[in-house]
Amino acid sequence: MAEISENIVEKILKENIKNQDTVFVFPTEIAASLWADRSIFVTDCQAVALERFLAWDKFKGEAVRSENQNKISVPSTMRQIFVSRLIEQNAEKPFFKSLISEKYSKTAESFSTWIASILPKLGMWKEYFEKNSSQKDAEDQDLLVLYEKYTEFLNKYGFFDPAWEKPPFKSNGKHYFIFFPEINSDWEEYKFILESTKEFITLVNVPDFSEKNNFNKSEVKFFNNSRVELKNIANKIFELHHQKKIDWQSMAISVPDMELYGSYIDRELELMEIPHVLRFSRPLSGTPAGNLFNQIKECVSSKNSYDSIKKLLLNDSLPWKNPELAQKLIAFGQENHCICSYVYGGEKIDVWEKSFGDAKYKDFEVENFYNSLKTYLKKFNQAKNFNSIRTSYFEFRNKFFDMENCSDSANKILGRCVSELGALIDLENQYDCTVPSPFDFFAEQLESKKYLEQASEFGVQIYEYKTAACAPFDCHLVIDSSQASLNVSYKDFSFLNENKRKKLLNRDESNVSDKFVQLYQLNSLKEPAYFTCAERTLDAYAQPVSYLKMNDLRNEKILFSENPYNLEKEWFIGSENCEFPPKITEIQSKSFKNWMNFQKIVPVLQEKAVDAVTELNSKSAGNAGENSIYVSKSLLSKFYDCPRKWLFACREMNLKEQDKAAVLLDRFAAGNLYHKILEIYLKALKNNGFHLEIEEDKLEEKYEQILENAITEAINFDGEGNEKNCFLKKELLKTTRPAIKRTILNFIKEFTKIFNNCEVDDCEGELRIQDEEFNFTFNGRIDCLLKDCENGQYYLVDFKNSDLAVPKNLYFKEEEFKTSEEGENLQSAEINKNLPLEEQNFPDFQMPAYTWLMEKQKNICIQNAAFFSINEAKVWPVFGYEMQRRANSKKEIPDCEKFKKTTEKVIEFVKNYVQRIRIGDFKLNEKVQNYEKCSACEYNSICRKTFNVGKHE
Ligand code: SF4
Numbered sequence: 001m002a003e004i005s006e007n008i009v010e011k012i013l014k015e016n017i018k019n020q021d022t023v024f025v026f027p028t029e030i031a032a033s034l035w036a037d038r039s040i041f042v043t044d045c046q047a048v049a050l051e052r053f054l055a056w057d058k059f060k061g062e063a064v065r066s067e068n069q070n071k072i073s074v075p076s077t078m079r080q081i082f083v084s085r086l087i088e089q090n091a092e093k094p095f096f097k098s099l100i101s102e103k104y105s106k107t108a109e110s111f112s113t114w115i116a117s118i119l120p121k122l123g124m125w126k127e128y129f130e131k132n133s134s135q136k137d138a139e140d141q142d143l144l145v146l147y148e149k150y151t152e153f154l155n156k157y158g159f160f161d162p163a164w165e166k167p168p169f170k171s172n173g174k175h176y177f178i179f180f181p182e183i184n185s186d187w188e189e190y191k192f193i194l195e196s197t198k199e200f201i202t203l204v205n206v207p208d209f210s211e212k213n214n215f216n217k218s219e220v221k222f223f224n225n226s227r228v229e230l231k232n233i234a235n236k237i238f239e240l241h242h243q244k245k246i247d248w249q250s251m252a253i254s255v256p257d258m259e260l261y262g263s264y265i266d267r268e269l270e271l272m273e274i275p276h277v278l279r280f281s282r283p284l285s286g287t288p289a290g291n292l293f294n295q296i297k298e299c300v301s302s303k304n305s306y307d308s309i310k311k312l313l314l315n316d317s318l319p320w321k322n323p324e325l326a327q328k329l330i331a332f333g334q335e336n337h338c339i340c341s342y343v344y345g346g347e348k349i350d351v352w353e354k355s356f357g358d359a360k361y362k363d364f365e366v367e368n369f370y371n372s373l374k375t376y377l378k379k380f381n382q383a384k385n386f387n388s389i390r391t392s393y394f395e396f397r398n399k400f401f402d403m404e405n406c407s408d409s410a411n412k413i414l415g416r417c418v419s420e421l422g423a424l425i426d427l428e429n430q431y432d433c434t435v436p437s438p439f440d441f442f443a444e445q446l447e448s449k450k451y452l453e454q455a456s457e458f459g460v461q462i463y464e465y466k467t468a469a470c471a472p473f474d475c476h477l478v479i480d481s482s483q484a485s486l487n488v489s490y491k492d493f494s495f496l497n498e499n500k501r502k503k504l505l506n507r508d509e510s511n512v513s514d515k516f517v518q519l520y521q522l523n524s525l526k527e528p529a530y531f532t533c534a535e536r537t538l539d540a541y542a543q544p545v546s547y548l549k550m551n552d553l554r555n556e557k558i559l560f561s562e563n564p565y566n567l568e569k570e571w572f573i574g575s576e577n578c579e580f581p582p583k584i585t586e587i588q589s590k591s592f593k594n595w596m597n598f599q600k601i602v603p604v605l606q607e608k609a610v611d612a613v614t615e616l617n618s619k620s621a622g623n624a625g626e627n628s629i630y631v632s633k634s635l636l637s638k639f640y641d642c643p644r645k646w647l648f649a650c651r652e653m654n655l656k657e658q659d660k661a662a663v664l665l666d667r668f669a670a671g672n673l674y675h676k677i678l679e680i681y682l683k684a685l686k687n688n689g690f691h692l693e694i695e696e697d698k699l700e701e702k703y704e705q706i707l708e709n710a711i712t713e714a715i716n717f718d719g720e721g722n723e724k725n726c727f728l729k730k731e732l733l734k735t736t737r738p739a740i741k742r743t744i745l746n747f748i749k750e751f752t753k754i755f756n757n758c759e760v761d762d763c764e765g766e767l768r769i770q771d772e773e774f775n776f777t778f779n780g781r782i783d784c785l786l787k788d789c790e791n792g793q794y795y796l797v798d799f800k801n802s803d804l805a806v807p808k809n810l811y812f813k814e815e816e817f818k819t820s821e822e823g824e825n826l827q828s829a830e831i832n833k834n835l836p837l838e839e840q841n842f843p844d845f846q847m848p849a850y851t852w853l854m855e856k857q858k859n860i861c862i863q864n865a866a867f868f869s870i871n872e873a874k875v876w877p878v879f880g881y882e883m884q885r886r887a888n889s890k891k892e893i894p895d896c897e898k899f900k901k902t903t904e905k906v907i908e909f910v911k912n913y914v915q916r917i918r919i920g921d922f923k924l925n926e927k928v929q930n931y932e933k934c935s936a937c938e939y940n941s942i943c944r945k946t947f948n949v950g951k952h953e
Helices: 008-016 029-042 056-063 076-092 102-107 109-132 138-157 187-195 226-242 258-271 292-301 306-313 323-335 351-358 364-382 386-400 408-431 438-448 498-505 513-522 564-572 586-601 605-619 633-641 643-649 669-688 701-715 727-735 737-754 815-821 824-834 846-858 881-887 896-919 931-935 945-951
Strands: 022-026 053-055 175-179 201-204 219-225 251-255 276-279 342-344 347-349 460-464 475-478 530-536 549-552 629-632 758-763 766-771 776-781 784-788 794-800 864-869 874-879
Touching: 008 022, 008 029, 008 175, 008 201, 022 029, 022 056, 029 053, 053 056, 056 175, 076 102, 076 109, 076 138, 076 408, 076 438, 109 138, 109 438, 109 498, 187 201, 219 226, 226 251, 226 258, 226 475, 226 530, 251 258, 258 276, 258 460, 292 306, 292 364, 292 408, 292 438, 306 323, 323 364, 351 364, 351 727, 364 386, 386 408, 386 438, 408 438, 475 513, 564 586, 629 633, 629 896, 633 643, 633 846, 633 896, 669 701, 669 737, 669 758, 669 794, 701 727, 701 737, 727 737, 737 874, 766 846, 776 846, 776 896, 794 846, 846 896, 864 881, 874 881, 874 896
Parallel strands: 022 053, 022 175, 175 201, 219 530, 219 549, 251 460, 251 475, 276 460, 475 530, 629 776, 794 864
Antiparallel strands: 342 347, 758 784, 766 776, 784 794, 864 874
16 A cells, blocks of 8 residues: 655645745646645635636636737637538538548548547647658648648638647746646646746646555455446445545545446445435536437438437437327337338338328327427428527427426526527627538537536545546545556547657657556545456456556455345345344335335235236136136247246236337248238138149149239238238338249248148138136137048148247157166156156147147047248158158158147146146246246346346356
8 A cells, every 4th residue: 555644735735825826736627626625624724715726727728828919719619610611612622632531522521520629739730740741641731731721711710729829838926836737638738838937837746656666556456347346335435434434525436437337336326325426527418308409310310210219209308298199109100110211213202101191090190290290300400500400499399398397407408508509609690600511510519518417415426537536535436447447648649640640749649547546546635545446347358457456356255244235135044143234224124114015005915916817817718608717839838938937928917028129020020921921822722622733843823823912912911910011011022022922932832742632621720629627718720721632631730930940849758658667767757757747848739739629629630730831841740641651751750649649748738737827826946947048038137036046056
């Protein structure tokens, strides 16, 4: 740990504060104001003038200022305006060769921020270039053109660029103490002037904390991951406050990436009830309400794509007048796949308008809402100047927002955006300058304007890394202290490549990373600065910064023994010698009381929920009679996969991950379409009394014609849900019709060859049986039932979209049990018989269940069955000798008699299912619902099973 006898800032303040002509300059405003506060406590002064504590930027404005009597300093926005117009001129008649390649001159708007950032350095570049460079390349030539045009612009409007000036230093009779100047990014520019005026200036450099100066390195605690790291920070602060009696506001957390870590830190501190204030300024466009203008820009530039409209309308920090209508529009867009508008055959197609026109059920309110949204959004883009944008904004606001319901924070942000717009209007009026796309320009401006929400709360201060390094705190805590995150280096002429920079400047970039680490140690006044780092950060892997000594805690088992949540948990699970914690947080106490109250209101909650589901499940069995349980092959599969999953997915709960994405064709679209075509085709054959017939790989013309009609009908089919073909989907399917026909024709030919001379007995037929004894109703729907015209045998065929969808486990392997008398197998058979059903190697339910249903309902004995994959046009026989013969399969399959064993087993599963649903038995089985299954389950975020399994990981 570094030990400093006395803080150097404090020492200088004590020695010089009484001299009223001394001024103290700090790198940041925060450091200046906090040292001004502290000076009253560490010196004999009762009060100090705040003007004597300056931030570096303010000092430059006061003491190192240019005097350009007849001109005014160029506003940074005017630099942007100049570049926008320059890019427009370059698009008309390109003069840049390297800065903007001629190829991209027409679409170079996105270069504007970068080119504007070069302008302040251009004066210095020219000076160095004239001194040190002998030959001009294309890039130098472009920079010279840029210099000339910018100079012309400055002269035209009577501006000067302060960054180009060589200002003289004016002491005004004062003596300046400049603290830690080397960490300022522009120090190199001022170094010469300030170092040469020693009588008025004392430069105070960062003390050297290196080992040669007898300082021991401070440590950085290295954790396994960022979650543990942040938990540790919260615990450390809690401990510093309660044990070391350090005030909350005397502690500061510094964070290199606030965007990424901000909300996680917030959560950990909330949990530990630590008051805190996030001092984080972000771009106006990065705030939820300020994002409005970017979202409008995205809508306009994407011609109202679904995603852009969705983002705008779901921005709930905005006070929408009618959020329900907005939701309806989003739902319409998703249902009708209004992904994007497009141009087809020279015609501009607005997919929303076409979909409204094509909709079966009209909702004029939603349609009108879209039309007016479109009209108002367009006005922003059509605005010819900044004043028109302001008019468009207020019209939009009056139409869609209810400002009475606007939150205070959103109101302030929107107000600030409007005042930024006002500043642009002032410039526009004053200098009569317009930009090519005023609305895009304004939206970009909001990206460069920082906004710091005024926080009145009192507590631990959270800053971006570097901001508070020079400010005095009782304890500084720095998170994510990795080599990469704490790297601070400054590059002059960063717009040039490395070789050119070195040649021109004759020096390397300055790296001040170690200086910042030292400053945090120096200004942590009561407790040593606390650095932490994690191997697995929130977005990458990291290693601790090398300026500090690593304290490796990655394998430490007991990290937070005093944490009230850990103590409560240990007590709850009955760990040895664990008492209930003497003190718990208010959050813990409230949670417990809520839980207690809930238990009183609903004492048998779990049973009631199960009753409700069972009751509803019986109701869905329709007229089947009281308490009849509804069964289907997909419900069976779901239940034996996991009963809890069944519960989450059942019709009554129907829990689904919220998904507002619109996709053109979902993953079931192709399968649904092929199924529809086959249904229409096979029904047409049945209705016309045509057999399946093919000769020499060619279908007769009448079959081809039926197929053509079936494809047309299926594409235009206006079904519901997944089967619904909206406007855009139909258009797309029409364009892919030849490929669809190829696949389905290939399939039909193969299918017809295998089942040549069979007739279609049923297609998409409903099956339904009621079982009186066990009181259940089993429903199903078959794809196709064929009858052999020669021998009268039946073939049950189920279509699958591809080979991958064909079930692999088709039979109940009874043989294993039969051989039980022969030694080894006996044991395994006995064990297996005693296993609960869900642990047994159960077969796919479809073919056995449907064979059974056919027999019961239609009194038909199914002698053969097969799956048929559409994409591969391949048959997968399941049972029946005739089936094996027709498929010409070498694989041995059972006949229908042997297959009955599998059917019987499935009936056992059905009865077990009915019984368990009736008594609400949704018990899990550790062996089936194991870690592999649960970690891949879509419900694992709401199912507590994940936690239990994770514990045994
Ligand atoms: S996480 Fe596991 S137990 Fe929970 S629903 Fe999914 S599979 Fe079932």
